[in-house]
Amino acid sequence: MALKIYTKTGDLGKTSLIGGTKVPKSHIRIESYGTVDELNSFIGLLNDHLTHAHTKNVLKEVQDRLFTIGSSLACDPDKEPSMKIPDLKETDITLLEKEIDNMNDELPVMKHFILPGGHPAVSTAHIARCVCRRAERNCVNMKENDLFVDPLVIKYLNRLSDYLFVVARYIGHLSKVAEIPWKPRT
Secondary structure (H helix, E strand, O other): OOOOOOOOOOOOOEEEOOOOEEOOOOOOOHHHHHHHHHHHHHHHHHHHOOOOHHHHHHHHHHHHHHHHHHHHHHEEEHHHHOOOOOOOHHHHHHHHHHHHHHHHHOOOOOOOOOOOOOHHHHHHHHHHHHHHHHHHHHHHHHHHHHOOHHHHHHHHHHHHHHHHHHHHHHHHHHHOOOOEEOOOOO
């Protein structure tokens, strides 16, 4: 018999962290890893729009790191040292920085603010960027409320949002889609 996907244990608005600690589903820790999960889904959608093999491979790596971050955020920090939760590494951030620099070397200098749009992949990258910023804000909120969050998680999410902005521009560049400049009313 297949494992049932529903357990009914959350029907009263509580869920368990990794380690067994029960918290309300509205808890900022749940909101944080739920937003990371949403981000991971949008990155999957973005990847489905792409044909550029290298970018697709980097995005798969990003998805793996987001599962690592989700695991970290879903874990009761008091019980985590005794569990085998994957770790984020500084080299994960370095990879994003290298990718940003490589893409920027091929892109024209940005001379104006740009509006998201012009191609479904470009728009999807911008949606992912916005969700990434929300995930970052949630993690900062946790930190400001004295809830443990690995500092590398915040740093990674910050760099990932930069990467997603540049990848949106890069996708447009590869697709020969003109950027849409923001022209403020005067």
